[in-house]
Amino acid sequence: LTELAAKFAFAGNAFLTPEPALLAGLARDLDEGALAKAVEDDAAALEIEYNRLFLNPMGAPCPPWQSVHTDEARLMGATHLQALDWYRRYDVEPRAANEPADHIGLLLLFYSRLVAAEAAEPELREFAAAHLAWIPKFCDSVESQSKLPFYRMVARLTREIIVF
Amino acid sequence: MNFSRRNFFRLAGAAGTGMFAGEKALASFDEYFTPAAAATGDTTLTTACGICSPACGIQATIRDGSIKFLQGLANDQHGRGRLCGKGAAGAQFAYDPDRLKYPMKRTNPVKDLEADPGWVRISWDEALNTIAAKLQGAIKDHGSESLLFVTLPAPDIWLRFMNAIGVLNRIDHIDECFLTDRIIQRYTTGGKTWCNDFANSKYVLLFGWDILAKNKVPYAQGIVDARDNGAKIVCFNPQYSATARFADEWYPIRPGSDLAVALAMINVIVSENLYDKEFVDKYTNFAEYEQKIREHFAQYQPEWAQVQSDIPAESIRRIAREFATRGPAIVPAHKKTLCANYQNASQLVHAISILNILAGTIDRLGGRYFARTVSIPAVDAVYPPPAYPAKKGRRIDGKEKLPLVLEDGGGIFSAATDGILNKYPGMIKACVFNAYTVLSWPNPKKAFEALATIPFVAVMDTIPTDTVSFADIVLPSATYLEGNDLIARDYRALNPQVVARQALMPAMFETKSIGYVALELGKRMAPDYFKDSAGNFINLSTLLDEKTKRAGLGATFAEFKKTGIYTKEQAFVPRTTFAVAGGTKCQIYVPQFADKGADVLPVWRTKREIPDNSYPYYLLTYIPGVHKRNSTQNNAILNEMLSTNTAMMNGTLAAKLGVKEGQMVRISSRAGSIELPAHLTETLRSDVVMVAHGYGHRSRLLTVAGGKGVRDGDLVPDQSIDEMVKAVNYAGASCIMDAVVRIDPL
Secondary structure, three states: OHHHHHHHHHHHHHHHOOOHHHHHHHHHHOOOHHHHHHHHHOHHHHHHHHHHHHOOOOOOOOOOEHHHHHOOOOOOOHHHHHHHHHHHHOOEEEOOOOOOOOEHHHHHHHHHHHHHOOOOHHHHHHHHHHHOOOHHHHHHHHHHHOOOHHHHHHHHHHHHHOOO | OOHHHHHHHHHHHHOOOOOOOOHHHHHOHHHHEEEOOOOOOEEEEEEEOOOOOOOOEEEEEEEOOEEEEEEEOOOOOOOOOOOOHHHHOOHHHHOOOOOOOOOEEEOOOOOOOOOOOOEEEOOHHHHHHHHHHHHHHHHHHHOHHHEEEEOOOOOHHHHHHHHHOOOOEEEOHHHHOOHHHHHHHHHHOOOOOOEEOHHHOOEEEEEOOOHHHHOOHHHHHHHHHHHHOOOEEEEEOOEOOHHHHHOOEEEOOOOOOHHHHHHHHHHHHHHOOOOOHHHHHHHEOOOOOHHHHHHHHHOOOHHHHHHHHOOOHHHHHHHHHHHHHOOOEEOOOOOOOOOOOOOOHHHHHHHHHHHHHHOOOOOOOOOEEOOOOOOOOOHHHHOOOOOOOOOOOOOOOOHHHOHHHHHHOOOOOOOHHHHHHHHOOOOOOEEEEEOOOHHHOOOHHHHHHHHHOOOEEEEEEOOOOHHHHHOOEEEEEOOHHHOOEEEEOOOOOOOOEEEEEOOOOOOOOOOEOHHHHHHHHHHHHOHHHHEOOOOOEOOHHHHHHHHHHHOOOOOOHHHHHHHOEEEOOOOOOOOOOOOOOOOOOEOOOOHHHHHHOOOOOOOOOOOOOOOOOOOOEEEEEEOOOOOOOOOOOOOHHHHHHOOOOOEEEOHHHHHHHOOOOOOEEEEEOOOOEEEEEEEEOOOEOOOEEEEEOOOOOOOOOOOOOOOOOOOHHHHOOOOOHHHHHHOOOOOOOOOOOOOEEEEEEO
16 A cells, blocks of 8 residues: 555656656655666756646646646636645645645645555545546646656556556 | 544654655655645635726635636726626636746757747746846847837836836837827827717717727727717728627728728818817817818818728718717727728828817717826836936837837837848847737737847746747746736726725746836846835835825725725816827817828828739738737637637628638738638628637647637738838838738638
8 A cells, every 4th residue: 555655656746846866766765766767867858848748838738737637728726626625624735825736746645645544445536536537648648748758657657556 | 533534644754764665755745735724715805807908897706715706896987897708707817727837948049939948947036137137248248229128118117127227129019009099199189098988978980990899898888878878879890890780870991991081071070160169269279270271171072082981972971960060979099990000090090089179079078088097106206216327229110210109109019020130130139028929910920030030038928928939038927816006997087996906816836927027127237226215125015005005095005905996986077278299279280290200180091002913802800809919819718709710701702702611711911821711701891801810829739729720910011110101100000900912712
């Protein structure tokens, strides 16, 4: 369980930051040598690729927020509020109050914590159904769009661990 | 507390003990999450819209920090409790997934539309330091003429920044908008005004202006008021527009011939002595120039105008008589849909101004009046600056050749490309765009070529624009929903009124206001201009408090925003003196124009382009009512209402061309060509094709607007300042609706 949770947490981090040292460290800590190597091989290019995919000021091919994929094309909508409700049930909320709570990275991190905390099966299923179901398709898009092996690997890893 | 919740917290302690593989990843949770504050539930706040200039009042419902719903503010005299589609969909601007979110810089020096700029995030400090250094360097090495600012002269502190560093070359879109009107009203009636008292008008005459589709709420409501109160509405427009449908009479006028009709109306009113004698004698210079005026307009008979315009002479004559005698009557002249679009716009606006003067309705109920307003001091009044440096150098838009434009101060988009590429190649070394894209310029393709020659470009905006592709630094701008300001009413302003625009939420991501950028660049480049009397740097919220206090709205902005609206009921006292440049009377004949390359009385001049064998049709462009220029196409809700543009044409024309509904056609002009599907409509003359503006964004990855529609601007030739001078386009019209085209079925 802990290992599964850690993988979710790693995936969450990979979608939240392009910091090579951090990501390589997390991957090694997780005994994911190939992932760590992929980070290190492209350390200099990681940030540019991350920004191109997710934060592109010319329009991002893979916007990392759930609402864009499951609601109308907007941020801070219903899925943001629902995610916020989930977090608050556990007395936490994202540090960045002026950013959407349904960022893929936050959702994966939160889920990892639920898994690690051995949350009841129905609860895990409920959260996954509400907030993770869109992610496999998103990962398809990351896999096809990414120019770097690392993001393709992260996409595959994420898709593998999300099982319904 | 259930089991998993207890464990959820226990993990915080377990992490970091080196007990298991992957613990570091698990521990990273605390980097991104923090103990929750209490949910806030629903609150309502008063604010003001920021999509277009009437800035209608808004009552916003906020749920847990995000905007749930926007509706009109009841006591607001602009919106009167209503919002247009754009305003109601406003939250979408703040929540656009494509929003520019963080300051970024390019790492790939190659600038073209295909190359990946290699964006990396940078801090605001680095962004501001870089921009300040680049601007400073350009000034030092090449003089301040080497800077180009593409921005409105607002807010006041941003203007102060530009003045403080001596920016000479500032351009904005108003040559496509109200520049002609502002320049000519200054000499004829005493300054620009957006106020038309439709509710008390009995006769409303519209040259081209589709007032309903324009969708500014005070105007749309105004024309409905006029109708309800029994006014007659007459419309000249090549298109059977939304307003035409609402009018008593509609005339499908030949594009660009409105001036002929206006001149002939003046002919009738003057020769038959139908004008408001009391007003004209007392408050205008008619008597002084009577003979010249009568002689001049004698040449413009309605029969002559019929030949130019396709409007029957008898109709022109009757409308002129009704207009002069069934008042109060009004010809509103306003913004893009009329004033700017033809090469003879300067003369047309002058003629329209004369019609309103002859009707005797300048600053009268039922006419065009000047806003009764609350005076809100600008930053320079609150904190007087040291003397600004003189602005020296060559003007990229060449406007020193148009003296009236030069004294007005507005910059010209339509001549900027020619300036950058041909007139002064290499002169511009650093450029700052704020809330504008070259998509608004005529011939954007050519504008891209011009942009590519500028070594340093910074772009501040809310969403990706085409111009971002050329940017070295991108600054993410906060939207109007995330900022504070005081908004005085100036569209429906019989009573002075101010609405508080207040931030409905913290600015998203790392977005900031242009005021912040002005202050921070100012501190770096011209610190003496950004200090208060005690020698401390200006603080933006203290400045707003000071403005609030001096305007008599409250002790602080925080206090005023609680009510959020201030209205002073007062009786309407018509003006008896008019703040006209050079006097106190309205001017029909403008003697000052003689020295300024302008016609002292409006002279018939043709539009820029006349159909011929190569380009047999007129191009009309329009902005759909659900959109604002090119800034709203990525709004998912507005995009759903009208997602793309078409080649709108009459069935007769389509049959002649062999074009069916939905068939692709190529429209070509001397500037370029576009391909788009035909849409057949009986609402147009059979010699025009009409295309909506604002589509065809090059940022094809835009979630909503990407790849939809084509750019009408690709058909519109830009112009050189010399051509404008030669054409006596003295008030700087951009001619964005003055192209002729051919149409080929595909």
